[in-house]
Amino acid sequence: MNAQATDAHHDSDHDHHGPAPGLMRWVTTTNHKDIGTLYLWFSLIMFFIGGLMALVIRSELFQPGLQLVDPHFFNQMTTMHALVMIFGVVMPAFVGLANWMLPMMIGAPDMALPRMNNWSFWILPFGFAMMLSTLLMEGGGPAAGWTLYPPLSLQTGDAFPFLIFSIHLLGVSSIMGAINIVATIMNLRAPGMTFMKMPLFVWTWFITAYLLIAVMPVLAGAVTMLLTDKFFGTSFFDAAGGGDPVMFQHIFWFFGHPEVYILILPSFGLVSEIIPTFSRKRLFGYSSMVYATASIAFLSFIVWAHHMFTVGMPLAGEIFFMFTTMLIAVPTGVKVFNWVSTMWRGAMTFETPMLFALGFVVMFTIGGFSGLMLAMTPIDFQYHDTYFVVAHFHYVLVPGAIYGIIGGVYYWLPKWTGNMYSESLGKMHFWLSTIFVNVLFFPMHFVGLAGMPRRIPDYSVQFADFNQIATIGAFGFGFSQILLLVLVVKCIRGGEKATDQVWEGAEGLEWTVSSPAPYHTFSPQPVIK
Amino acid sequence: MSEVAQQRYYVPEAAKWPIVGSISLTMLLGGFSSYLNGSASGSTVAFLGLGLLVIMLFGWFGTVIRESESGMYQAWEDKSFRMGMSWFIFSEVMFFAAFFGALFYAREFSVPWLLGEGSGGSTHQYLWPNFTEIWPTNGPENLGESDFHMGWWPLPFINTVILLTSGLTLTWAHHAIKSQNRSQIIWGLILTVCLGYIFVFLQGVEYMEAYHEGMKLTSGIYGSTFFMLTGFHGMHVTLGAIMLTVMLIRTMRGHFTAENHFAFEAAAWYWHFVDVVWLGLFIFVYIL
């Protein structure tokens, strides 16, 4: 992209004040950078909370037998771990990155709806406080898995209404966040920033935002039906009244499958920013990347029942959903091939963001392959609800979505703080994470194939070895993340000053403003030629 | 490097209403949850939260209206609001889609399977051999023991006419706004709002009738889908009518110009959306 921009910040600073002092700055801020920062810190804290829950799970699974926790509490951990990681870590991190970077990447003065932006964030801590508080209630938190299948979820105790309403709150937050992003991209692009000049991170978020607006309300509807089934005597999910428990699964997965692409598309965008920079070569196949992303998003609406192959769907449905699901490999493959072609005959260097991007490409693809195996109905009967599935989705989520996010954080950290982070700490973080993440999740393929069901606190002894390895990996991976925290704090405090462009191969508007980026970036806007 | 677009975007400095909104929502929903769990103080907290929420809405919208009236928004900001509103409405459409989906699924799949159609042969034979109702149904266990069916005639049909008419009167008001004929705007809005409230009233009458016949939320899948769909719709009509009432008051206070009347349009879009949802309801819930 041959975007040119003015150094707009120099002459625009004086007519806006800087941030208000004190704590209230963060509570009342309408500045996209402040809100981005809030989102990112929130996400990091939740990552440690969700990770600690995972460590409880892994510790109980270290050996056969019940050692540490009651099975009921184990199920609460599984459920909460997933809810925290999905709604509290990955989604807020993406919104945080969007807040920080989208306006800077498209030459916008801020987000389109700044007050609502503040509200989208400030619903989250309240929503999660409500959700996490259920762990302390009589009968404990929700324990029916993050998928909340009835009738099991209807057996939840006092936690139940709090859980439902906290999901409503999180939904409201993400819908508002998504609307804001759509409005910003459609309305506030700088003159000359046509759609097909937008950086890929902007594109992938644009498409993700539509997914969010389309499916979060469906989740809200689904959990509302759970609520009325439990408290108001409706029978949506009760055969005695003519409903069907499986109906919930259809509605849930109509949300749930697009949701997993919500969790990956922005990472695709991040990786598509990072790889060209460090390959010193333009992204290969820009337009096909855009079309591929759109195809993935479109297909994601018609594949949902691949999570339900064993519920006894009619044969035609099983075949339809198998075919559509397998099709998703095509546009995803296009993306992978384009990334590899971008590297091909580039001049690569391997700074930390690039390492995470490369790790992403390899390990996401491995997760994609196991996804493809799951997509084939007759053999999914063997994989379904085993650790093979757990291995699949952690490969696409942890070294997938999370690696994309971490890569993005490293990539833009100098722009945010004005300081370079410690490259040696970063590299250490990458290598430790990558080794341990594979020690953690790869053995899950084996125990899954060998027949270990998921969501069990105890297992028969033949699965012991690999579970032990996985647990070691979990602790290794978890503690490696402390390096990230250390590195970020150090980088905020000081370090070698970053240049405006930061990376030799970096292109795009965000690299034309100073590091750290000024509080108000593009007002008035630059013109892109 | 030389050109700079001269427009500036209005970014408010700080906003205190959002945090009030978060606190009030948490009180409302947390209080309601405790109430559902049988706690005595739950409803008090919920009502306090609701009160705070109303204060927040007045405060927030009040600020926006002030800013709008003092000319701080240009076409640019206006466009952001429009996008916000239209995508919000789209999200509402998807919310209703979930319930329409449930209705569709129950009628096309779960009830026929319980009756033994398709792959449900054994289900019927072994679990529910006495179940024969097709639609409407309250399920194999005859929940609520009423098989009352709300026909489309007369009330729902009258309600359809009312809502469609209200759409017309609203459009009339909209045209009036563009030509700045204030009394026509006011009359258009008064008519629309009244039709809206009549609709809600008649819906209440219909509910009374259903209850009289023993058909309730607890009457199996028919009762569930019927009341949830029409109930959420009714809530949206009420909300839309309140929005239009506010527009009416603002018009009387002399707000809105021929060019600058986004709030009015937003309320109007919302009203039309509610209209369209009703048409869907009329067809899929009452007629078919």
Add this chain to the structure above:
Amino acid sequence: MNKIQRVMGILFGGALWTATGPAWAEWELNLTEGVTEISREVFDMHMTVMWICFWIGVIVFGAMAISIVKHRKSKGVTPATFHESTFAEILWTIIPFVILISMAFPAAKMLIKMEDTSDAEITIKVTGHQWKWEYEYLDSGVKFISSLHADSREAATPGSGIDPTTVDNYLLEVDNPVVLPTGKKVRFLLTSSDVIHAWWIPAFAIKKDAIPGFINEMWTVVDEEGTYRGQCAELCGRQHGFMPIVVEARSEAEYDEWVTAQLAAAEVAASSADREWAMDELMERGEKVYGTYCAACHQANGNGIAGVFPALNGSPMVLEDIEGHINIILNGKPGTAMQAFAAQLNDADIAAVVTYERNAWENETGEIIQPATVKSMRIQ
């Protein structure tokens, strides 16, 4: 980067190699081939798809590795400037598409076969309960409940101090296994009385959900005699990990023998309601029934789990209200995890467990409830 590549390669290659290497068989790293025609076909398809993915991986990661090694700045290369090629894009859209189609068609064919439950010779109705399985042979009338074996149950009690490795088939053993004849097409009708469960035997490659209010069907033909183990494969609450499935495939003659013996035993049990029972007898039987059916929720010490499962120890209902007590066991309490046991337990079992609950722990009512009382309440 090439280091990761190597590690991944070793891990991935290792996975595939072990799949074929018999020396690793007891490590159980791969799907089982199983003992039915379907399970072998599933296994073959699994291997095929895995190899396809493996080779695509080799190509993609290989290309990446080459760039990483050769096209690095430190080698002094100047970056190329190409960034588009319609030909390449079309190529790598079409080739994966063709590969996918070639996988999808055989899969669809196999699926059609798997879903064909017609012409079964034996039909078994399987009902999932929290947390045990109920089997009813619809042709012969054999009916029983199968739950986790007492040895595993004991070892899996927190604080038992029993090392799971010393228990045979820890968590994969039941008290009453399902018995099937070899070589016959068996049809399973799956349903549930409470939440969703799933019935899965890896060696047969069949898994399907048991959904309350609906019946799902599936079938199998077992070729080899033997004992095959599986587990519930859908989260169903606290004891989801503790409701295994064991199937014994026997020759037809042995199967017939087994059926006859089961029917005879059922007759003996049915007559038990007609006589007076002594306290000791009831307590002994009651303790067993309680351990198998009730302890999962109300706990062996009768104290339940606060907020989830009520304590029976000291419960007013147990101490005072005999009718309510028998009634909740017979009919359960709708909307809670307390299920109806009327169909699962006979009169003697219920009388025994009621007597037991009224006299165990600190409940010392001294009351004896006779099976006849239960029987009379059933009829109402």
